Amino acid sequence: MFSKQILPNSFSQSTFSPQDRSAQSWIVIFSFLLLIATYYFGGAASLLRIVFPATSLLVAIFLYLRHPILYIGFTWWIWFLTPLLTRLVDYQVGWDPTRQMLIAPYLVVFVTIATLLKYLPNAIRQGGLPFILGVIGVSYGGLVGLIFNQPVPVIRGFLDWLSPIIFAFHLFMNWRDYPSYRQHFQRVFIWCVLITGAYGVYQFVAAPEWDQFWLTESKMFTSAGNPVAFGMRVWSTLHSPGPFGTVMQTGLLLLFTSTGALIFPASAVGYLSFLLSQVRTSWGGWLLGIILIFGSVKTKIQLRLITIILVMAMCVLPLVTIEPISKVVTTRLESFSNLEKDGSFKDRSETYDRNLNLALTTVLGNGLGNIWKVNEKTGQIEVIVIDSGILDMFFTLGWFGAIPYITGLVLMLVSVSRYTEGRFDSFVSAARAISISSCAQLIIYSGMLSVAGMIMWGFLAMAMAAHKYYQHQGMKM
Numbered sequence: 001m002f003s004k005q006i007l008p009n010s011f012s013q014s015t016f017s018p019q020d021r022s023a024q025s026w027i028v029i030f031s032f033l034l035l036i037a038t039y040y041f042g043g044a045a046s047l048l049r050i051v052f053p054a055t056s057l058l059v060a061i062f063l064y065l066r067h068p069i070l071y072i073g074f075t076w077w078i079w080f081l082t083p084l085l086t087r088l089v090d091y092q093v094g095w096d097p098t099r100q101m102l103i104a105p106y107l108v109v110f111v112t113i114a115t116l117l118k119y120l121p122n123a124i125r126q127g128g129l130p131f132i133l134g135v136i137g138v139s140y141g142g143l144v145g146l147i148f149n150q151p152v153p154v155i156r157g158f159l160d161w162l163s164p165i166i167f168a169f170h171l172f173m174n175w176r177d178y179p180s181y182r183q184h185f186q187r188v189f190i191w192c193v194l195i196t197g198a199y200g201v202y203q204f205v206a207a208p209e210w211d212q213f214w215l216t217e218s219k220m221f222t223s224a225g226n227p228v229a230f231g232m233r234v235w236s237t238l239h240s241p242g243p244f245g246t247v248m249q250t251g252l253l254l255l256f257t258s259t260g261a262l263i264f265p266a267s268a269v270g271y272l273s274f275l276l277s278q279v280r281t282s283w284g285g286w287l288l289g290i291i292l293i294f295g296s297v298k299t300k301i302q303l304r305l306i307t308i309i310l311v312m313a314m315c316v317l318p319l320v321t322i323e324p325i326s327k328v329v330t331t332r333l334e335s336f337s338n339l340e341k342d343g344s345f346k347d348r349s350e351t352y353d354r355n356l357n358l359a360l361t362t363v364l365g366n367g368l369g370n371i372w373k374v375n376e377k378t379g380q381i382e383v384i385v386i387d388s389g390i391l392d393m394f395f396t397l398g399w400f401g402a403i404p405y406i407t408g409l410v411l412m413l414v415s416v417s418r419y420t421e422g423r424f425d426s427f428v429s430a431a432r433a434i435s436i437s438s439c440a441q442l443i444i445y446s447g448m449l450s451v452a453g454m455i456m457w458g459f460l461a462m463a464m465a466a467h468k469y470y471q472h473q474g475m476k477m
Contacts, residue, residue, distance in 0.1 A: 083239035091210035106159040112170035130408035137405030145367030157368030164453030168461035175465035193251035193270035200236035200273030245279030285437040292433035365398020389442030
């Protein structure tokens with residue numbers, strides 16, 4: 001007989017057995033999925049625009065209180081799959097310019113505001129200063145936004161900026177459960193790479209009608225390709241190639257820390273769809289992550305990683321040589337050697353030239369919601385894209401908000417860079433590599449928002465939680 005695993009529930013200050021509560025929790029999750037399927041296939045898909053966010057929140061609250069480990073996985077999957085469900089609903093009942101279903105991931109994450117409020121008084125003493133500084137910076141931006149901008153865009157911006165921080169704070173404060181959280185992260189991202197990677201390949205080859213519909217209505221031809229087979233830049237179940245590239249980059253790096261029969265099929269479809277996304281920023285982030293992992297693990301683990309890379313290459317390279325996949329990937333790779341003539345590179349350079357001085361001289365900041373505007377002709381909310389996280393921080397938060405926000409990130413980066421646990425725990429090494437490469441991409445990508453921000457802040461928090469856990473265990477580094 002195996003003894004039951006007993007874990008602490010940090011919010012309720014009690015203990016629980018995951019084995020005892022798993023059946024009940026999975027019943028709730030499957031009931032949620034059945035409810036969504038019933039509405040969609042039962043002719044009431046339009047109601048999902050309200051029902052889906054509301055029931056997602058209810059399930060999240062239940063799991064947060066009853067099974068915190070499954071809550072983490074549920075949160076990630078809501079981020080991964082909500083955009084696809086939104087496209088399916090739009091295709092069936094008509095385009096929704098408000099994109100209200102996309103509020104579901106934020107509602108699920110905001111359950112962790114309870115963790116922030118509970119531990120806020122002692123957060124600094126327990127090592128949570130970086131998170132508090134981040135919250136201060138975002139809160140300042142929210143206050144300025146309420147003065148200068150419309151309420152709805154400010155709320156949307158507040159959710160985008162704050163969600164990653166409070167979720168990361170929740171992970172950090174549950175450092176005692178680090179081994180269980182680590183195992184769950186690995187399991188979730190293995191399945192994520194397999195499922196989203198497989199759908200990404202299908203999307204490129206078949207160009208599903210709901211994806212074509214979204215591409216046409218969103219008018220993202222320039223960034224996501226053409227709505228035809230073999231003409232799309234893959235974004236899989238996410239809402240655009242950029243976030244998908246970030247998620248896949250993270251999952252592929254985490255595969256080096258995992259074992260099991262799913263590794264190689266997940267790698268095959270994962271790397272293929274990753275290449276078909278054509279997100280060069282994420283390609284560079286993946287390469288930087290590999291370098292960081294190799295530089296922080298023991299020789300034995302390095303040899304294992306080399307073996308895995310060689311086997312993965314043998315699985316993926318034959319697929320990449322097939323036309324028209326070969327042409328798409330080769331053309332994108334060749335653009336690295338001719339960046340001065342690349343349209344995307346020129347646009348980013350012009351953005352920096354045009355907005356750098358403006359951003360750095362905006363002392364008070366424009367506040368959250370400033371990247372949103374209302375189209376005077378249609379009355380619809382539109383997004384102004386700023387292709388730089390650094391510029392976005394200063395332009396939105398100003399110096400008074402950006403300084404505490406960036407200080408929090410720097411404190412975390414300095415701390416995780418010094419950790420030695422990666423020598424014997426490959427997940428710590430991967431988490432550090434993922435978070436550092438994510439921060440490096442802030443130069444040309446607003447990777448502190450939405451699902452990208454969840455990854456950046458979340459994996460920084462996991463590395464910090466691991467360090468605190470091993471310190472508590474009294475292990476010699």
